[in-house]
Each structure stands twice: as structure tokens, then as C-alpha cells.
Amino acid sequence: MRWVLFVVLLLLIQSVHASRVTVFVSPDSSYQVLEEFAPEVRFVAGYTITSPEILDLLKGRNVTILLEGSPVGGIPDIEEMILCELQRNGASVYLYNGDLRFHHAKYMIGNGSVLVTTENFGRNGFPPDGAGNRGWGAVIYDEKIADEFLEVFQKDLEESKPFRCELSDYRIYRPEEKQVRKGVFKPESFEVPSEKISVLFLPSSIDPLLEVINSSNQILVEQFYIRRNFGDELNPLLKSLVNAASRGATVKVLLDSSWYNVREDDPNSNLKSVEYLKRNDAKAKLLDRENIEKLHAKGFVADDVTIISTINWSENSITRNREYALIIESDEVSGYFKKVFEHDWEEETDNYLWLLVLVTSFLFFTEIIRKRINSVR
DSSP: HHHHHHHHHHHHHHHEEEEEEEEEEEETTHHHHHHHHGGGEEEOOOOOOHHHHOOOOHTTTTEEEEEESTTOOOOHHHHHHHHHEEEEOOOOOEESSSSSSBOOOOOEEEESEEESSOOBBSSSTSSSTSSOOOOEEEEOOHHHHHHHHHHHHHHHTTEEEEEEOOOSSSOOOOOOOOOOSOSOOEEEEEEEEEGEEEEESSOOHHHHHHHHHHHHHHEEEEEEEEEETTTTTTTTTHHHHHHHHTTTTEEEEEOOOOGGGGGEEEESSSHHHHHHHTTTTOOEEEOOOSSSSSOOEEEEEEEEEEEEOOOBSSHHHHHHBBEEEEEEEEEHHHHHHHHHHHHHHHHHHHHHHHHHHHHHHHHHHHHHHHHHHHHHH
């Protein structure tokens, strides 16, 4: 009988096991979180590393680094210098050379923990001076989730080649830091039941993401870009948002406004996706870029579920890249990112209101001056 009670008690303890989750956003606090996490990093998976500050955090450590071997435009000179420096100071560096189009995942694995981010490991994603991209991230202290990332890391490592440094003389340029933006959102930590945290690795079916959208009453999306079409078909993620809006769910979508994402002559641009969403009962607009470099986040909140991912909403990203989506079911975590979303959403409105006020004031005072001039005449 005692044995039975012991087993029941053990099962109860396991069923309520909670994992610590620290959430953060770029540019507000991403570098701070990475700086604190760096001492326990063992494995780094990314698209690129171009930050001298991240070099400083990893230099001299026995870490294994896996990056994309053929990023768009080729490996930048600054990255080649950083990888040479890391390799010469204790790191094992590899470049992905497998069948996938891009190794686009971005994470760091520690001891039973993993840092996930929507951002590349550059100064825009992890700015020490507060000037950079809007991005989402989290540190998950959960051995099961960390092991899942490590399993994928080792699989991709088998399809990679060692980096060869061919530079004998180089100088890594370090920009002068300037506090150009004061962070609004600080990191926050919560306890989340382990069974409420999962991860989806791509390429694979995106049905779990579609199911989250299809079952939610409020969907808030911050995305670098959304391509309207997948070949001759409508983007399934975009279609799920439209379907949600048509059944009465609140759908709000915020997209990046960089020039290359808003071309009028591109039927797949963010400009066209915003227009399409607005025609189909969803609220959508482009993020004002006054206070950030670009909206590079790839995530959404659907009711109490938060998705933090590296997935661009394009056919190539979903079907050909190494990507991931971290899925967290938590009122507290979703509440954090809802605040971020609403801040970003309203910030654009506020800027336009200020512009309206300024223009109205200018016209008002211009009219007063005109009348006084006329009265003098």
C-alpha cells in the first residue's frame, strides 16, 4: 500500500512540474538577457553572427557553433573575422552544408536550458545600446525542451562542414555605443507547467500552428513579412487569419515597413498583405519605424498561447528551411507579449496623431498670422 501511495505521489509531483520561462524583446532587453545567459552556453545555432559584442561573450569558451554556410549575399566580412576569432579562442565552428535551403534557426543551448530568439546574432537583434530591431525571445529552463533542441542541433551538425579561417590579418570594427533608445520592456520570468511548453521544428507540417489560430478568439501577430501566395495557392497561415476574422475573432496583424517589404509593384509585399487582410475583416497595418530599425519578430499570441519562432510566413521558410516554433500556453507569458504588441500597435497611431496635431497647429497659427498681416495692410 505504501508503495502505491509513493508512486501516486511521485506521479503527482511530476504532473505539476514547472519550468522557469524568462521572456524578453529586442531592442529593449535582448542583449541584457544574452549577457546573463552566455556563461552557460554550450551550443549555438544561427543564421549568422555579426556582433562584436556577442564575440566577446563567447570568446574563450568551449562552445560548438553551427551557422548557415551560404546566407543570402554570402558570408559577410565581419562574420568571417568573428568566426576566425572564435575558432582561435576555443570554439568549434561549423557551417551548414545539407539539403535544406537555409539553416535559419536561432537558439543557444545551455545546461538544461535554451535561449530562443527571432533575431540573428547581430547588433540589430542584440543591441547593447538599445538601437535595433523589434524581436521576441525567451529562455526556457527545461531539460526536455533543451534536449529536443540538442537532438536537432546534432542532426544538422552531421550535415555541416568545419569552418576554415583563411584570414591571417584582420581588425574587427567595433561601433561606438550610443544610448539612442530607452527600453520599455524589461525581461520577466514566470513559472509554466512543463506540459504547457512544446517546440515544432520545420520543415514539417504547420498544422499545430493553424490549429492554434483556428481555435482562438483573439490573434495578435507581429511578423517580418507575410507573403500572400504560396505558388498559386493562398498562404495557409494568412488564410487561417482571414477565416478567424470571418467567424468573429479579433485579428490584428502588424508587419514590417522596410522599403523592400512594401513595394507597390510586388503582389507578395507586406503592403498587399495588409490590404488583403483589411478587405477581409482583419485589422492590419505596417509598423512605424521611428523607434526601431525594423520589425523582425516572427511570432503571435492567440488567446493564452504564445508562439515565438524563426518562421517567415513564406513557402520557402515553411517547406525548405530549418526553422522552429516554440509554443507556450501561459496567461502570464501571453500577457507580456500582448503588452508588447499593443504598445507597438498604438505607437504608430500615436505618431500619426502627433503629426496631425502638429499640422493642425501649423495651419491654425499660419491663419492667425495671415489675418494679422491683412489687418495691418
